[in-house]
Amino acid sequence: MNAREIRKHISMDDILANCRISKSGCWLWQASLHNDGYAAWNVGGKQIKVHRAAYLLEKGPIPRKHFVYHTCGKKHCCNPECLVCGNHKKLFERNAEAGNVARGERNGYAKLTAKDVRKVRRLAKTGKYSHRQIGDMVGCHQTNVTRILNGNYWAHVK
Numbered sequence: 001m002n003a004r005e006i007r008k009h010i011s012m013d014d015i016l017a018n019c020r021i022s023k024s025g026c027w028l029w030q031a032s033l034h035n036d037g038y039a040a041w042n043v044g045g046k047q048i049k050v051h052r053a054a055y056l057l058e059k060g061p062i063p064r065k066h067f068v069y070h071t072c073g074k075k076h077c078c079n080p081e082c083l084v085c086g087n088h089k090k091l092f093e094r095n096a097e098a099g100n101v102a103r104g105e106r107n108g109y110a111k112l113t114a115k116d117v118r119k120v121r122r123l124a125k126t127g128k129y130s131h132r133q134i135g136d137m138v139g140c141h142q143t144n145v146t147r148i149l150n151g152n153y154w155a156h157v158k
Contacts, residue, residue, distance in 0.1 A: 003056055003061055005043070005044075006043070006053050006056060007056075007057065009041075009043040009044070010041055010043065010048075010050075010053050010057075011057070012054070012058065014041075015027070015050060015053070015054055015057075015078050018030055018031040018050075019078055024072065025079060025081065025082075026072050026074050026077040026079050026082055027054075027078045027079040027082075028074065028077060028078075029050055029076040029077070029078055032047075033076060034047065034049065036075070037075040037076060038050070038051060038075045038076065039051060039075075039076045039077075039078055041053065049068075050078050051068055051070065051075075051077065051078050051083055052068045054078045054079070054080050054083065055068040055080060055083045055085060057080075058080035059080055059083070059085070062085055063085070065087060065088070066086060066087055067086060067087070067088065068083050068084070068085050069083070069086065069091050069094065070083060070084075071083070071084055073098065073100075103156055104154060104156065104157060111139060111140050111144075112138060112139070112140055112144070112154070114154070114157045116138045116140075117148055117154045117157045118157065119137075119138055120138055120145055120148050120149070121148070121149065123137065124145070124149050130142070131143075131145040131146050131149075132145075
């Protein structure tokens with residue numbers, strides 16, 4: 001849905017009318033929520049995310065491939081002061097700093113542990129083993145070993 005359509009169907013007064021202002025200054029949405037916990041508003045049979053509408057109304061257009069995210073960490077907050085626009089990389093970095101990214105062993109798909117990663121690096125330093133051999137020793141594919149050693153995977157493990 002484009003900015004013109006959103007402005008036709010929702011205003012900052014509408015948003016404020018459906019919010020409770022918290023002590024921290026967040027505008028906490030009291031109406032319907034998306035399945036993912038974000039504030040939702042029905043417009044012509046479609047749901048829009050209210051924090052995106054609030055950002056658009058107060059701060060201007062949202063560039064393509066950009067996200068509007070909450071500096072307060074509350075998905076149902078609609079206060080434009082709590083909203084920042086950024087690309088995927090910026091959003092990921094912010095979430096990583098806040099500890100909201102399932103990195104390493106916290107990721108449900110991880111086959112290795114931090115201990116395994118350190119072992120991969122130790123074995124590679126010896127120069128005695130190929131990436132395939134190291135992968136066999138720790139239970140992963142040689143591609144993962146290469147990516148670990150290049151710093152593409154598990155870079156946060158020292």
